[in-house]
Amino acid sequence: MGMDEMEELVADVFARACTSRAVLENVAGKWGVLALAALSEGAYRFNALRRRVDGISEKMLSQTLQALERDGLVRRDVQATIPPKVEYSLTPAGERIAGKLIELIELVEGEMPEVMAAQRRYDTERTPTPTRA
Amino acid sequence: MGMDEMEELVADVFARACTSRAVLENVAGKWGVLALAALSEGAYRFNALRRRVDGISEKMLSQTLQALERDGLVRRDVQATIPPKVEYSLTPAGERIAGKLIELIELVEGEMPEVMAAQRRYDTERTPTPTRA
DNA sequence: CCGTATCCTTAACGATACTG
């Protein structure tokens, strides 16, 4: 077994309790994707970001940003003014990952017509037996 | 406002209750990523896939596959043999999305050294005040 | 304005048992 295969094992996302899997969940999870994608548009302050990511609660935004900051993907800059301003932005690593997420989002959006057609087919093929009228 | 901006609005993942956001969650969610990534290696039968995606329960695998099948990303082929064999594989759309997910996974794995260093920094800078000894 | 802390509700999840 060569070095490359070795590294693949210890970092394999398919293995549970793997560090890379945890990071992947932060990044690809429900709110992580949207936060990173929004920040790839530029720096945001807390409440502006909250408005951008429609539907996120204060609590979840706070938790999401903390996780991403801990992973070194998001930078948090505090300006000690009154009232205080806090700006969130992407680190270089964050920008690389966010870039890939944008590609994913655009790909998904491009597939939406096909996806919605498939959903309609699936739903009509399985529901039409309502206890047999 | 041109056509392009219009389409972007109706399909904007940043809007809650948006169809593309729901699909993105199926695809990028905890189990969706792993299921699609595994299937990009080739067709899998139910229990083989369950073993490949370490830690997933029968219930979650079943639910995940149903959602992805409904979205037209996974195909389910039943062979009426005894015992029955069911093969799961990617549709063309599923392959396109899975390909992008693999890129994401590999990118994340590549950033892991940097990420883990950031985590260590974050953890040491914030915990070392345990009630002040 | 930027959050954290709390409470409470909901839904995700896992384990088990059972059917086609």
Place this chain on the structure above:
DNA sequence: CAGTATCGTTAAGGATACGG
């Protein structure tokens, strides 16, 4: 083998209120 059904547990999530 390939699931569905049910149940109990846990964690995620939302709303509110308060502190920095």
